[in-house]
Amino acid sequence: MRVDVVTIFPGYLQPLSLSLLGRARADGLLDLRVHDLREHTHDRHRTVDDTPYGGGAGMLMRPEPWGEALDAVLADPPPGAHPQGPVLLVPSPAGEVFRQAGAVELAAEPWLVFACGRYEGIDARVVQHYADRVRVREVSLGDYVLNGGEVAVLVVVEAVARLLPGVVGNAASIEEESHAAAHDGLLEAPAYTKPPTWRGLDVPAVLSSGHHGLVARWRRDEALRRTARRRPDIVAGLDVAACDGADLRVL
Numbered sequence: 109m110r111v112d113v114v115t116i117f118p119g120y121l122q123p124l125s126l127s128l129l130g131r132a133r134a135d136g137l138l139d140l141r142v143h144d145l146r147e148h149t150h151d152r153h154r155t156v157d158d159t160p161y162g163g164g165a166g167m168l169m170r171p172e173p174w175g176e177a178l179d180a181v182l183a184d185p186p187p188g189a190h191p192q193g194p195v196l197l198v199p200s201p202a203g204e205v206f207r208q209a210g211a212v213e214l215a216a217e218p219w220l221v222f223a224c225g226r227y228e229g230i231d232a233r234v235v236q237h238y239a240d241r242v243r244v245r246e247v248s249l250g251d252y253v254l255n256g257g258e259v260a261v262l263v264v265v266e267a268v269a270r271l272l273p274g275v276v277g278n279a280a281s282i283e284e285e286s287h288a289a290a291h292d293g294l295l296e297a298p299a300y301t302k303p304p305t306w307r308g309l310d311v312p313a314v315l316s317s318g319h320h321g322l323v324a325r326w327r328r329d330e331a332l333r334r335t336a337r338r339r340p341d342i343v344a345g346l347d348v349a350a351c352d353g354a355d356l357r358v359l
């Protein structure tokens with residue numbers, strides 16, 4: 109997968125060289141390129157921002173550097189790019205919330221481009237213009253405000269890249285974790301390792317029973333209880349047809 113990121117803070121993306129993602133890049137599974145927006149300014153102060161029309165607090169990013177930078181990225185497609193070009197992701201607290209299902213969709217794409225806004229965001233004509241040329245998605249991490257899109261890029265790239273074949277060693281671990289469709293999007297049950305007793309706390313006996321059916325039922329019950337308590341929104345969206353009688357006794 110090819111990923112291009114345009115930002116005024118290239119250094120913010122350095123964590124993408126660490127750990128599993130660093131390995132994925134070294135192995136050629138992820139071709140990540142970070143571009144400095146200021147390379148596409150032409151004044152002495154390399155200005156990227158200006159005051160908003162209509163007044164209001166803060167500064168907005170001017171469209172011209174964005175047009176130049178994104179045109180340059182789009183002019184250099186990877187081999188095997190989608191006929192409609194990349195998906196252009198614009199992190200914004202005003203975007204659609206990014207979820208695991210969105211990560212699964214993006215993991216099927218050969219090319220993602222991220223445009224990181226700072227200040228109060230990017231002049232709205234940038235999204236308007238590129239929406240006629242590529243598939244644009246404004247994405248939010250959740251209901252709180254960050255200073256810019258860079259941290260969202262770290263989150264989205266990690267969530268997507270770990271779904272690419274070969275990035276995470278054990279493919280089964282991806283199917284079993286919280287929010288996985290294979291478990292109806294439920295939160296994961298609590299998990300335990302050795303020792304069997306620690307500071308007076310025992311591992312639940314069923315997990316040492318060797319009875320796979322009972323272990324699976326216990327995990328399903330714990331996942332349902334935990335999800336109902338912490339995330340009633342997920343339980344409200346559950347497909348009742350996907351629940352058996354034992355599920356419904358827990359809920």
Ligand code: 6GU
Pocket residue numbers: 198199200201203247248249250251252253254255256257260
């Ligand atoms: Cl994607 N960007 C910013 N600036 N703030 C956010 C966000 C994104 N998601 C939640 N808050």
